[in-house]
Amino acid sequence: MSTPTTLSIRRPDDWHAHLRDGALLAACALHTARQFARAIIMPNLVPPVTTVAQAVDYRDRIRRAVPADFGFEPLMTCYLTDGADPAELARGKQEGVWVAAKLYPAHATTNSAHGVTSMDKIAKALEAMEKVGMPLLVHGEATDPEVDIFDREAVFLDKVLAPLLKRHPGLKVVLEHITTRDGVQFVEANTGRLGGTITPHHLSYNRNAIFKGGIRPHFYCLPIAKREEHRLALRRAATSGNPAFFLGTDTAPHTADTKECACGCAGIFNAPVAMQVYAQVFMEEKALDQLEAFASLNGPRFYGLPANEERITLQARPLEAPERIEVPGGDKSIVVFHPDTPVGWSF
Numbered sequence: 001m002s003t004p005t006t007l008s009i010r011r012p013d014d015w016h017a018h019l020r021d022g023a024l025l026a027a028c029a030l031h032t033a034r035q036f037a038r039a040i041i042m043p044n045l046v047p048p049v050t051t052v053a054q055a056v057d058y059r060d061r062i063r064r065a066v067p068a069d070f071g072f073e074p075l076m077t078c079y080l081t082d083g084a085d086p087a088e089l090a091r092g093k094q095e096g097v098w099v100a101a102k103l104y105p106a107h108a109t110t111n112s113a114h115g116v117t118s119m120d121k122i123a124k125a126l127e128a129m130e131k132v133g134m135p136l137l138v139h140g141e142a143t144d145p146e147v148d149i150f151d152r153e154a155v156f157l158d159k160v161l162a163p164l165l166k167r168h169p170g171l172k173v174v175l176e177h178i179t180t181r182d183g184v185q186f187v188e189a190n191t192g193r194l195g196g197t198i199t200p201h202h203l204s205y206n207r208n209a210i211f212k213g214g215i216r217p218h219f220y221c222l223p224i225a226k227r228e229e230h231r232l233a234l235r236r237a238a239t240s241g242n243p244a245f246f247l248g249t250d251t252a253p254h255t256a257d258t259k260e261c262a263c264g265c266a267g268i269f270n271a272p273v274a275m276q277v278y279a280q281v282f283m284e285e286k287a288l289d290q291l292e293a294f295a296s297l298n299g300p301r302f303y304g305l306p307a308n309e310e311r312i313t314l315q316a317r318p319l320e321a322p323e324r325i326e327v328p329g330g331d332k333s334i335v336v337f338h339p340d341t342p343v344g345w346s347f
């Protein structure tokens, strides 16, 4: 089969995006809105988005950062803390503000200091979510510092998520940014109530890339990239047609100075190149016919939302994207993710 010269699919959505706030929001929001009709907006701001009022204000700031003709819709989430209020969760869902709530185990990742220290603390909140049909989105990594960083996802599934699913049988869960075969198998074993998002970067490279020729902070994110066998499992899952797997870029901008330093931040900014990289991966896997399901159909179905009617078209020509974007009002910039291997798709 020869490679097509264009690729047209229903407009996709991003089910996991960090748009930040202030100058970073101004710099980044457009890049997500250019590619995606809707995005699940992660709530790990400082301070985190924990109330309906904060989410409404944040949603307004995002809307103001994107011209109306993009037709972009931010879907808001609640950051769960030990003190999460079940009534606030239910009210925000019923008022159409929250789409889901996000579980950050305390200290697992960027801006998770206010995260959950024990699942017992949020049992009532999760019961309220079960009742109103509000999915739980999970950063699935064990936080015990004794656990090897490359094992944190697998240990979390076993020790935290499996018991949580038993305790809350009606709760729908998305295992965000899966990075292991264990994650793939866990989602497959719970299809129906569990979804799994997969990032472009975890499909593109394995852990060797982080250390190729020296330490490369722009390949560092959490969960950290794993061995090649895990990357291959992710590629099989994404291209399999299984509706449990869907697109979530985890675009996570940090200014270059905060990554290129002695204790650099975790997070990869991929919004300008996301669909191009996904298309490349699906082409390499000879599964371009599965891209629309992964990018544009499976996510809305999981969340009970309609698929988008508009379409986007990608062109089969070498990726054109900036190396970095400027942050307004200063001299800072954000480095854009570029895989080491060629990408043959552009808008």
Ligand SMILES: NC(=O)N[C@@H](CC(=O)O)C(=O)O
Pocket (backbone or CB within 6 Å): 018, 044, 109, 110, 111, 139, 220, 221, 222, 223, 250, 252, 253, 266, 267, 268
């Ligand atoms: N993925 C990351 O490495 N970082 C994310 C947080 C997250 O998604 O865990 C961020 O907010 O920077």
Ligand SMILES: [Zn+2]
Pocket (backbone or CB within 6 Å): 109, 139, 140, 176, 177, 222, 223
């Ligand atoms: Zn995360």
Ligand SMILES: [Zn+2]
Pocket (backbone or CB within 6 Å): 016, 018, 042, 250, 252
């Ligand atoms: Zn994230």
